[in-house]
Amino acid sequence: MNWPLTKKHNGEAGGNGHIIEMVGITKVYDTGKIKVEALRGIDLVVDPGEFVAIVGPSGSGKSTLLNLVGCLDTPTDGSYHLGGEAVAGLDRDALADVRNRRVGFVFQNFNLLPQLTALENVEMPLLFGGVGRRERRRRALDQLARVGLADRVEHRPTELSGGQMQRVAIARALAMEPDIVLADEPTGNLDTGSGSDVMSLLTELWGQGRTLVVVTHDKGLARRAGRVVEIRDGLVVTDELAVA
Amino acid sequence: MTSFGSFLRQLARDLWSQKLRTFLTVFGIIWGTVAVALLLAVGEGVHQRQTRSFAGLGDRIVIAWPSRTSLPFEGLGKGRRVRVDESDIEFLERRVEGLAAISSEYNDNLRARYGGRTRLVDVSGVSPVFGVMRNMIPAEGGRFINPTDMAERRRVVFVGNELADDLFGDVDPVGEEVMLHGSPFLVVGVLKAKDQDSSYSGRDHSKMIIPSTTFMALTGQRWVDLFIYKAPTPDGNEALTKRVLAALGERKRFDPTDTQALGIWDTTEMFVWFDTFMLAFKLFLGFMGVLTLTVGGIGVSNIMNVVVEERTREIGIKMALGARGRTVLGQFLLETMVLTAIGGLIGLALTWAFCAAVAGSPVENAIGTPVLSPGIALLTASVLGLVGFLAGFFPARNAARLDPVVAMKL
Ligand SMILES: Nc1ncnc2c1ncn2[C@@H]1O[C@H](COP(=O)(O)OP(=O)(O)OP(=O)(O)O)[C@@H](O)[C@H]1O
Numbered sequence A: 001m002n003w004p005l006t007k008k009h010n011g012e013a014g015g016n017g018h019i020i021e022m023v024g025i026t027k028v029y030d031t032g033k034i035k036v037e038a039l040r041g042i043d044l045v046v047d048p049g050e051f052v053a054i055v056g057p058s059g060s061g062k063s064t065l066l067n068l069v070g071c072l073d074t075p076t077d078g079s080y081h082l083g084g085e086a087v088a089g090l091d092r093d094a095l096a097d098v099r100n101r102r103v104g105f106v107f108q109n110f111n112l113l114p115q116l117t118a119l120e121n122v123e124m125p126l127l128f129g130g131v132g133r134r135e136r137r138r139r140a141l142d143q144l145a146r147v148g149l150a151d152r153v154e155h156r157p158t159e160l161s162g163g164q165m166q167r168v169a170i171a172r173a174l175a176m177e178p179d180i181v182l183a184d185e186p187t188g189n190l191d192t193g194s195g196s197d198v199m200s201l202l203t204e205l206w207g208q209g210r211t212l213v214v215v216t217h218d219k220g221l222a223r224r225a226g227r228v229v230e231i232r233d234g235l236v237v238t239d240e241l242a243v244a
Numbered sequence B: 001m002t003s004f005g006s007f008l009r010q011l012a013r014d015l016w017s018q019k020l021r022t023f024l025t026v027f028g029i030i031w032g033t034v035a036v037a038l039l040l041a042v043g044e045g046v047h048q049r050q051t052r053s054f055a056g057l058g059d060r061i062v063i064a065w066p067s068r069t070s071l072p073f074e075g076l077g078k079g080r081r082v083r084v085d086e087s088d089i090e091f092l093e094r095r096v097e098g099l100a101a102i103s104s105e106y107n108d109n110l111r112a113r114y115g116g117r118t119r120l121v122d123v124s125g126v127s128p129v130f131g132v133m134r135n136m137i138p139a140e141g142g143r144f145i146n147p148t149d150m151a152e153r154r155r156v157v158f159v160g161n162e163l164a165d166d167l168f169g170d171v172d173p174v175g176e177e178v179m180l181h182g183s184p185f186l187v188v189g190v191l192k193a194k195d196q197d198s199s200y201s202g203r204d205h206s207k208m209i210i211p212s213t214t215f216m217a218l219t220g221q222r223w224v225d226l227f228i229y230k231a232p233t234p235d236g237n238e239a240l241t242k243r244v245l246a247a248l249g250e251r252k253r254f255d256p257t258d259t260q261a262l263g264i265w266d267t268t269e270m271f272v273w274f275d276t277f278m279l280a281f282k283l284f285l286g287f288m289g290v291l292t293l294t295v296g297g298i299g300v301s302n303i304m305n306v307v308v309e310e311r312t313r314e315i316g317i318k319m320a321l322g323a324r325g326r327t328v329l330g331q332f333l334l335e336t337m338v339l340t341a342i343g344g345l346i347g348l349a350l351t352w353a354f355c356a357a358v359a360g361s362p363v364e365n366a367i368g369t370p371v372l373s374p375g376i377a378l379l380t381a382s383v384l385g386l387v388g389f390l391a392g393f394f395p396a397r398n399a400a401r402l403d404p405v406v407a408m409k410l
């Protein structure tokens, strides 16, 4: 395969062309009685077109980091530039727009809306993005066809298998054609068969030039990535290019 | 607006998936609406009916009947009789300022005969203005006595509606001739049925009214039994009465502050009192209604809180997909508003149905016809709208303020 060439980064700030640029990111969960330092100073720089796998033991802060990358959560400290723009300076509406247009998120537990059909679930981001009804439907059907679910568009999530649900979720993440796709253990709830389907789909996306950041326990998926970042106790311990 | 159709479909599905909760919410609002609208409608009905009954006696008139002095005046002892005749009424008409209308009234029990039927009837001799002042409206096809009747002392009679039924049966009385006190009288009009709950010389529906000039000629009576008058506006009645007393006191030589010389019944007082009473009553009803609605609103708000809480994950997911806070908020607001509107409409419809049911039933005699006025409906609807808005707004706003992850984990 002809994967794009990737370089190792040491977290220099200010570099141009980086799509994700995090410096000194910390996240402290304050539950009142105890404070949990989930992230203790993360530097992470990702260039367009990279496929980064984030690995590490349970509780090390992988999900926390990915949520921050996807602007689903706000860091306690540190700076984060997404596509050259300082996320900290954005108001709530601008953040919503970033989530809508720039990133597509795939969750371990799918997070589909149970009362909606597959089609309506995929239409959701397009609706929030202000896409007109016909166009919305066309693009949603298109994405569903791309993940191989053209014959399941009117099904509710409860009428779909785990693998199918995750494929709907991927179609939804891609609906607005974002340049970054984030996935948090996308195969974690799936059996081996549907897991490898989903892995292939994601790898394909990368092949199409998208930036991919995936949290995974799955050695196989990590091996497909061009770069593996290992996290332990809220810190990056290794960050290296995979040997193909 | 392209998304409105799918939005409504989604809304319907959301509401349907929460059948019990939706039902309870709507029921709470229906209950509140019916409580408020019905209370106010019944209050309004009672008020209107009572006002109409009062007006049956006369529209804010003053009734005065000459009596005996109770104070000595300029060397004259007390206990003298005050007598008033037609010339005194004319004097008052000329001399007293701000007198919109005045009419003398002579009363007697006279024998009336039509066909084979004879009745002893309360007969009043009055002026034409009496008809307007005392709300004596002729039924279709008839008229009240007029100035020509007065001037020519015509033997014409205006008959109370119940008396007309009794005396004439199925015959249309207008144009018929009736023997009154031995003289033939032409019936010119019949009273249009009206509510009347107070009187001083028999109920109007059982009386006969003839011109006062004719009355005097027929019976030989000279002194008026009483006279009625009114100021151009009801609030002028009190001052007008003082002027009437002063003018008449001077002419008849009695102390104008003598409360006995002339018996006075200012019906305005009754209206004022009743209006005040009804205002208080309606305020009370309205207060109860708003309280009921508030309790209903708190219930709705609680339900919405639970709904929003249960759907916080959904809110989180939507925000993760790029929904702005406003969008999420709007959805919940619209949902509550739709529920409120549905409940409110059903409630108003029920209230309206109740009002309509009462209108034809025996209950109407007791409480009058409840009136569901547009004002009441509008008031109820806006209070409901406010309740619905507040009930949906706060819980949804709190959820929309969370970071998407936090919302999704809840
Ligand atoms: N909302 C929260 N409140 C308090 N502590 C939290 C919260 N979310 C995560 N944590 C803590 O932060 C740390 C990192 O959690 P995180 O979910 O990022 O781990 P992870 O690497 O994704 O683990 P896993 O592989 O099990 O998913 C953990 O110690 C976790 O207990």
Ligand SMILES: [Mg+2]
Residues within 6 Å of the ligand: A062, A063, A064, A184
């Ligand atoms: Mg995790």
